[in-house]
Amino acid sequence: MYEDNELVAEFVIESNEHLANVESQLLAIEAGGASVDVDLVNTVFRAIHSIKGAAGFLGLRNINDLSHSLENVLNKLRNLELVPNSAMTDVMLRASDQLRSMINDIDNSNNMPIADFVEQLDQIAVGGAPTAAATVTETVATTAAVDEAAPIEIAPPTPVAETPPVVAEPAPIAKAASEEHRPEVSANVEANIRVPVSVLDRLMNLTGELVLCRNQVIQAISCRNDSGLEAVASGLDQVTSELQDAVMQTRMQPIGSVFNRFIRVVRDLGAKLGKECNLQIDGKEVEVDKSIIEAIGDPMTHLIRNSMDHGLETPQKRVAADKSPSGQINLRAYHQAGKVRIEIEDDGQGINPAILKEKAVSKGVITQDQADQMSDRDAVRLIFHAGFSTAEKLTDVSGRGVGMDVVRSNIEKLGGTVDVESTIGRGTNILITLPLTLAIIPSLIVESCGNRFAIPQANISELVRIRSDDEHRLTRVKGVEMLRLRGSLLPIVRMKQILNLANEEAVTTSSSIIVVETGRARYGLAVDGLHDSEEIVVKPLGRHLRSCKCLSGATILGDGHIALILDVSGIGAEAKLDLTDQSDLEAKRIQEDLHAGEESQTLLMFTNHPQEHFAIPMGVVLRVERIRADQIDTVGGLEVLQYRGASLPVMRLEDNINAQPAPTDLKSVFVVIFDINGYEVGLIAPQLKDIQNVSMHIDATTFRETGVCGSFVLEDQAIRLLDVFKIVEKHRPEWFEHHKVAAETRSHDPLVLLAEDSDFFRRQVKSSLEDAGFQVVDAEDGQAAWDTLQRGEFAFDLIVTDIEMPRMNGFEFSRKVRNSEKWKDMPIIALTSLASDEHRREGEAAGINDYQIKMDRERLLSSVSRLTQTDVETLRRQAMREGTTRELSTAGV
Numbered sequence: 001m002y003e004d005n006e007l008v009a010e011f012v013i014e015s016n017e018h019l020a021n022v023e024s025q026l027l028a029i030e031a032g033g034a035s036v037d038v039d040l041v042n043t044v045f046r047a048i049h050s051i052k053g054a055a056g057f058l059g060l061r062n063i064n065d066l067s068h069s070l071e072n073v074l075n076k077l078r079n080l081e082l083v084p085n086s087a088m089t090d091v092m093l094r095a096s097d098q099l100r101s102m103i104n105d106i107d108n109s110n111n112m113p114i115a116d117f118v119e120q121l122d123q124i125a126v127g128g129a130p131t132a133a134a135t136v137t138e139t140v141a142t143t144a145a146v147d148e149a150a151p152i153e154i155a156p157p158t159p160v161a162e163t164p165p166v167v168a169e170p171a172p173i174a175k176a177a178s179e180e181h182r183p184e185v186s187a188n189v190e191a192n193i194r195v196p197v198s199v200l201d202r203l204m205n206l207t208g209e210l211v212l213c214r215n216q217v218i219q220a221i222s223c224r225n226d227s228g229l230e231a232v233a234s235g236l237d238q239v240t241s242e243l244q245d246a247v248m249q250t251r252m253q254p255i256g257s258v259f260n261r262f263i264r265v266v267r268d269l270g271a272k273l274g275k276e277c278n279l280q281i282d283g284k285e286v287e288v289d290k291s292i293i294e295a296i297g298d299p300m301t302h303l304i305r306n307s308m309d310h311g312l313e314t315p316q317k318r319v320a321a322d323k324s325p326s327g328q329i330n331l332r333a334y335h336q337a338g339k340v341r342i343e344i345e346d347d348g349q350g351i352n353p354a355i356l357k358e359k360a361v362s363k364g365v366i367t368q369d370q371a372d373q374m375s376d377r378d379a380v381r382l383i384f385h386a387g388f389s390t391a392e393k394l395t396d397v398s399g400r401g402v403g404m405d406v407v408r409s410n411i412e413k414l415g416g417t418v419d420v421e422s423t424i425g426r427g428t429n430i431l432i433t434l435p436l437t438l439a440i441i442p443s444l445i446v447e448s449c450g451n452r453f454a455i456p457q458a459n460i461s462e463l464v465r466i467r468s469d470d471e472h473r474l475t476r477v478k479g480v481e482m483l484r485l486r487g488s489l490l491p492i493v494r495m496k497q498i499l500n501l502a503n504e505e506a507v508t509t510s511s512s513i514i515v516v517e518t519g520r521a522r523y524g525l526a527v528d529g530l531h532d533s534e535e536i537v538v539k540p541l542g543r544h545l546r547s548c549k550c551l552s553g554a555t556i557l558g559d560g561h562i563a564l565i566l567d568v569s570g571i572g573a574e575a576k577l578d579l580t581d582q583s584d585l586e587a588k589r590i591q592e593d594l595h596a597g598e599e600s601q602t603l604l605m606f607t608n609h610p611q612e613h614f615a616i617p618m619g620v621v622l623r624v625e626r627i628r629a630d631q632i633d634t635v636g637g638l639e640v641l642q643y644r645g646a647s648l649p650v651m652r653l654e655d656n657i658n659a660q661p662a663p664t665d666l667k668s669v670f671v672v673i674f675d676i677n678g679y680e681v682g683l684i685a686p687q688l689k690d691i692q693n694v695s696m697h698i699d700a701t702t703f704r705e706t707g708v709c710g711s712f713v714l715e716d717q718a719i720r721l722l723d724v725f726k727i728v729e730k731h732r733p734e735w736f737e738h739h740k741v742a743a744e745t746r747s748h749d750p751l752v753l754l755a756e757d758s759d760f761f762r763r764q765v766k767s768s769l770e771d772a773g774f775q776v777v778d779a780e781d782g783q784a785a786w787d788t789l790q791r792g793e794f795a796f797d798l799i800v801t802d803i804e805m806p807r808m809n810g811f812e813f814s815r816k817v818r819n820s821e822k823w824k825d826m827p828i829i830a831l832t833s834l835a836s837d838e839h840r841r842e843g844e845a846a847g848i849n850d851y852q853i854k855m856d857r858e859r860l861l862s863s864v865s866r867l868t869q870t871d872v873e874t875l876r877r878q879a880m881r882e883g884t885t886r887e888l889s890t891a892g893v
Helices: 005-019 022-032 038-058 061-078 086-103 106-111 115-125 136-141 197-222 226-251 261-273 290-295 297-311 315-320 353-362 368-373 376-384 404-413 468-473 495-499 568-574 584-592 724-731 733-745 759-771 782-791 810-819 837-845 857-867 872-882
Strands: 252-254 276-282 287-289 326-336 339-346 417-423 427-435 440-448 451-456 460-466 474-477 480-485 488-494 511-517 522-527 529-537 551-556 562-566 599-607 613-617 623-628 632-635 638-643 646-651 668-676 679-685 687-696 708-714 717-722 751-755 775-779 798-801 828-832 850-853
Touching (some): 022 261, 061 086, 061 115, 261 276, 376 417, 376 837, 460 480, 468 480, 495 522, 522 568, 759 775, 775 782, 837 850
Parallel strands (some): 613 717, 798 828
Antiparallel strands (some): 326 339, 440 451, 440 529, 460 511, 623 668, 632 638
């Protein structure tokens, strides 16, 4: 039967590909009910028919027989002789699971039992109803004992009710049939992946180019031609980069291959738990490295099961809470800042922070003092604490010996983060951030005590330079060294203490602090020096270093030296960072001590000519690349950079503002890249000086011109603050035409209330909004804006507010608006330099709809346009809230 092993291996691979989408397709057929999608049924029919034919040829009797019976039912469906229902779909799903099991265990396939499956399918094919043996309930009942020995659950969300009702001990709930019968794919199948021929052609061409480069290198070395060697090295660099991109492309797979399995998981769990649920999936097409695709399945399955078991209420409870009896789970994936973001959001009962605090104190996880100081947002994150459980009773739906701490650890091993947001009565949102790939990662090389280390850029939030006159920014809170950073306290971790390095100096003159973020902490890592960014190839650690939680691997740098890769999450855990030490009172005191009248911004500072200094807000920078000066070409009178397989337009400062030209003898320069309304463009920055948070008084008149919005003085040097959007608009006015079109199509000019204490930024934002067709009333702080609202003189459509303001800050102002009956639904945009996840979460808790970074004019205008659009459904909901019977026609609809 197995004379041709290669043929059998090919059968296994192709059959698994045929079955890959059968499960989701059968569920879609079931959802269609009487309106049978014949084309979809034909697709499934062809897949099963192909398996049947190949199995018969190879003598795989059981696979052939089961495929034949399943094919008969599908034939009746496509001929509209049968109407799909739940019981029928259960049988077909279990049959496809059994097919997959046999295909992945070819040697034993003919001995596997299939009689019950064949009998059920044949009974359906002749028009009979399947017997009870085919139902989900009895199927899972036979496997309920599988989880009896599972370790104690470390459960996540807890019910909203403060005192859980006393109920009878329920019978154990078994695993979903979709998981119980889902076989493990054999190693030989996982080792294969389909690659488009076009990608292989590109790899072949690049390999040829690499061979040519190698020959040129050998020739240049043999002739001792240094100039020729430099040219060859340039070509080798380009070919290697393109080859790297092509190889990575072969490993990229759509995340839908993971997401699709949850359709059945939700369906089967809903049936067992007596809950109704709609699963909405978005972003199936988002591509991720195959290694990440394989690793996220189990953590995400646990999160989906928790949403069903702990998050969503029963239909009766939902109706009693004025909700739809059917719950909703939204599963989304999208790219953001070079990473993949996954959200699992339910509209269930949410997580009660008060109960979490009480449980945590009773279990000794935190002290009562810590609980009293802990915000609700931090309390919800207690679900990630190891050994912490809130479940009154354990079921094997979520009681599988895998807790949220294990989910977090598994995701952090991938270089990702996980966080949770929840509102009582409204639901819970789990947010996962993952890198695109694990094999080659962009990293920042740093130095400490003469040793070099690599920090993945995905974990880096910003860089902070500490000078001798900044010592007042360093303090201690409860014995922990802290840095005062924009009104909050940032814990500082020293490499000497963590890695037992010798001769490390304290954070003093010109030391650098790398601000890093993980799912559990945000802290500063003090280093002696910074080197270039590099794309590093990750190598495993030797056995003598594997036990070090602060390291995740090693790499070989371009100069041949070895650099250890830091595990940001492991360092945070090893340092035992306790963010509850950052008391709200201390943070507020620091915020009040900020220099009056100064504006704090994180700036990228550079020189064009060595004697002229410029700055760009980091909030508008997409990325910074270091390139060779000869990589810039002139095409059609425009300068372009051949970059990542495309041509990137670049600009020189001296061609756009009054600036001295850059030196012509530079071998390498930096290119600051921006995303302007979906278009990428670069600005040449010959020499980078620093990335620093600066408190500054901005002079808006002395150096003002198109492209320069103001200037400030730092260390006795005048630095011009650039308006990148004005510079780009000179050359590409068509990129901004949509603002004019939007203004012309609006029925009225929306009225915006702007709260901003900086005169400079208030004028900047007001001018930008008015140029785009909006009306603006401005106020110098939150208190003045609140007073303007209360006077009732204007009918505002939207609020744009700064955060750091005297008298009443933006968070306090937003909470007042949300707590008022009259303006509780008004859209609010926070416009600030505070861009960390911590501030975003605080803003969301205060009721802020959107968070925009100062100086990013285009994103602000897009957000204002989006939030001032009123649709019919919005008016309908507003009418229902106000309890009025007015006709929508009176609202102009």
